[in-house]
Amino acid sequence: MLSGDVEAYRLLVERYRSEFARYAQAAVGDADAAQDAMQEAFIRAFDALETCREPDRFGAWFFRILTNQCRNVVARRRARVPLDDVDVAGADRADASLERGELAEALDAALARLTPEQREAFVMKHVEGRSYEEMASLLGVGVDALKMRVHRARDAMRAMMGAMR
């Protein structure tokens, strides 16, 4: 190895792979695709380290790269699978009939129908349980704008997931 400094990058990879794993999976809706997005994001981040202007906020900087990678994956998946073919839990399905696995699928399907911004915001707020302040720090977006995204996402989720009514 040329340098321990390169190896030090592993510390960042270990840390943020763990921290953002759930986000990536929920944002993409597929574990394998999320791993691909995560791996590609780390490699891109490494290539772009010189442009990281706030090294002490590497996490937030990397998160934005990851977010873009996840969006790319989602866009490719959308292109392959028309949304009309995605099985959102229908209104004809009773609440009690939804098993856990089915609920996850239903949530995945409903998330897939949100806009990328709404999906990110909903996942961070309700799947990861982050505060609006944390979300603002990671995304570089104001709290008010994030609240609007989350509100719209909730409305859309409620409308789509008839099973939750």
Next chain:
Amino acid sequence: MTGADGFSREAQRYLDGEPAGELEPGERAVAERLVAEARAYGVRLRPMPAALDDAVMEAVRRRAPAGARGPVPWLLAPRTVRVRPIWFPVLAAAAALVLWLAPRRPAPVPSVAVAAAGVPDTVFVHFELAAPRARSVSVAGSFNGWRTDALAMTRGPGGVWSVTAPLAVGEHHYDFVVDGTHWVPDPTAHRQVDDGFGGRNSVIVVGPKGLVRS
């Protein structure tokens, strides 16, 4: 999208954890269930395998320029508050921890939101150990699973080995590992603790404002 399919303003405030008026019981139940199911969905997501780290590192090693100390310029040209190493009588080794937070270039003016919440999430700590007779030196600690080969130090002039590690805010335990076998606590550490195996671990505390006690 509020209306028949959307939540009322009060429900949105309730879901945001803000003071809200009385909610209609049916809407409250729907709101709480949506949040509960989203949380349950998150709990069911699996951790990503550590093998991903190996794949990333394999890729970035191929990208590291030959002969260079590393591709991380802000790790290599730090503005440091340097602490003079303390020399060990036996190992002829010394250790120092140096912290810096200043970015290499002026930081851009952040947005209001980022400035308000833009606390550091990563602190770069420079480890040094003067060990002229050593064949290899690494840092093993709670931040890298105590792996002796995970954070190798680079030998510099005068036999001073060094490496920079990006650490999370919090308390970390570590030791230097000389020649793969000798575990050496940092004599400059403000605190050392029993490692449970008859030795001592050094303690470093990284604060949210970059304060380090070592």
